[in-house]
Amino acid sequence: MRYTNLFGKTVREPLKDMTQVSHKLLYQAGFIRESTAGRYYLLPLGQRVFDKIVRIVEEEMDKSGAQKMSAPILHPIELWEETNRDKSGGYELMTVQDRRGARFALGGTAEEMFVDVVRRFQLTYKDMPFNVYQMGYKFRDELRARGGLMRVREFIMKDAYSFHTDDQDFKKEYENMRDTYSRIFTRVGLKFDIVPADNGYFGGEYCHEFDVESEVGESKYFVSEDGSYIAHEDVAEFKLEDVNPEEEIKDMEIVEQPEWVRTMEDNIKNYNLPAERFLKNVVYKNRVDGHIYIVTIRGDLQVNKNKLEKLLNLVGLLDDATDEDIISIGSKPGWVHSWGYGDHKVTFVADNSLKTVKNFVGGQKEEKTDSINVNYGRDFKHEIEGDVALAQSGFTSPDGKSKLIEKKGIEVGNIFQLGQHYSKKMRDAVFVDSDGKSKEFFMGCYGIGLGRTMATIVEVSHDDKGIIWPDAVAPYQVHLLGLNLEDSEIRNKAEQAYKYLTEKGVEVLYDDREGINPGSKFADSDLIGIPWRVVVSKRTGDGVEIKKRGEEKSEIIELAEFQV
C-alpha cells in the first residue's frame, strides 16, 4: 500500500479530551475516528489490525473444535422476555421497532439467540456436545461511555456458546476454552491473568475473566504474594484474624457520646480505638419490592455488594439505600442501629467479621449515647450470616499463608459456566438423552472483546513515540520509507524495493510522499508502529537500512538478505 493512496493519515497531536494512551495513539496514527461517544470508525489501518486479531481468534476457535456461524443483529424481543433479561439488572436493553410494530433487541450478548436456534433441532445426546460462535455486533447502552476504545456502546465481540448433556461434559469444554483463550491472547502478544470473577447478569455458577494487567484497567482483582490465590474483587475472599483475642468479654453498657461524633473518623478520634473495634451498618434496598436490608460489618471493612446479593439470592437487585429509605424505617442517616426496627420489615445481615472482635463499640447510636462492649452472639445476632466483606490490599489470603496484592486489569475476554440457567428459563431448550427422557442443555458461553483487545495491545506495547505492534497483529510487516524521492535515482530504488518486497508476499506500507522532511517520515513510522522499518535514501547506496521498531540499532544490508 502506498501511503499516498492510504485513506486516513497521521496527526501530530491527540485531541484535548483523550486520556488513554491507546486512544491517543490509535487516533494520532490514523487507526480510528470517533463517530459519537462510544462508537468508532475503524480506518483502513485499524481494520487491518482488527482483521488479524479476528483471524487468530478464528484459527484457534476452529482448532478447538468450535464452529463459526452468524446470528441476526436484531433479536426478537420475545426471546429476551423469556429469560426476563429485557428488564433485569437495571440495565436497559437497546430496542428498535420495525414499521409493523415488531420489537427487537439490539443485543449486548446473544445467549437467547443461540438457544433459540439450537432448540429448533430435535437434538439428542448423540448430537452433543458442540460449540458455536460468531463475530457479532454487540450493543450496550452504557450510561456513560468513557473516551477511548476500552468501554464503548457498540463493538464486535467473538461470542461462543457451548451445549452439553451434563456438567461433566461441560467441564471439558470449559478447560478447552480456557486453553484456547490462553493461546489466542499469547499469539496477539498479551500477558494475562485468568481470574475467577462474578457472573452477575449472565447467570450460571462460575466464570473467569482474562485480565491484562494495566493501570487503565477497570477490573480490580487480588493475587496472593505467593501466587497461589487469585480472584476478582467481586468474589475475593480473605482470612479474618481475631482482633483482640486476649481481651476479656465485658458487660455491655450505654455511655454518653459527644454529639459531634457521627462518622467513623469521629469515632476513632473520640474513643482512640482503631476502626476495626466499631460496628458499622450499611443499608440496601431491593430495587423491585423496596425491602430494606441492614448489613452489620466490622468498622474497618466495606460491604461487597456482589457477595451480599449472592448471599441473599438477589443478584442485580440491590441499590444503596437513600436517606429517605433510612428515614422510612424510623432511623436516620448516620444513626442506623444494628438491631431493632421491629415495627418495620427490615432484614439484618451479619458479616463474618463480627465474630472476630470482642467488645465492639456501637450498634445503637442515639444523639448523645452509644453502646460499648457489644458482643456479637450475646447482645445481638442476625438471622443471616455470611461473608459479605470487600477484600483489600494487604489482607491475609484465604489459606492464611500470604498477603493479597491488588491489581488492575483490562478484561479482554471471559468464559462462563451457564449451567441450565437459560435452558430452564427458555421453553423446549432440551435434548433427548440416552434414557429416552428430555433434559435441559448444560451450557457455557465465552466472549472476547475484539476492539478492546486491539486497544489493550497498544496500551501495553508502545513508547513515547508511538505504537509498537507485535508481529502477529501489525497492520503491515514492513514500513518502507523513501527519503529524497525527488531524486529520480533514489525514487527508482525505492520503487524497486517496494515491488520486490510486495512480490515476495511481504505486506508493505510504502511512504512514497515527496517533499516531506525525513524527520516527519520517521516520526510517522514510529507512530504507526509497523515492526520493520526499511529506508531507501541517498545514504543507503545500493542497499537498504533496516530497523526493528522498538529497538535502537539499525543496519544497512542488501535487500535480498532481508528476512521479515
Place this chain on the structure above:
RNA sequence: CGGAGCGUAGUUCAGUUGGCUAGAACGCUCGCUUUGGGAGCGAGAGGUCGCUAGUUCGAGUCUAGUCGCUCCGACCA
C-alpha cells in the same frame, strides 16, 4: 440516572454593555528554500457560531426548548 461544565474554522481557543464584512495560533493547500528526527519564508483556502423557536431595528452574544460532548458519581461484558 444524580451533580457540574461546554458546544464559534480540521484542532486549541478569543470574540467587550447585543452593533459594520466573525478573529488568532497550529494544521491544511500552493510557491520558493531546506532535506536522516516533525525546518524556514511568502501567499491562499477553510464558518449555516450545534439545532429550533422566541425577544429585538439588529443575536455568536439575551430567553426557552432540543440535540450532542466532557468531567465526578451511580450503573456496567
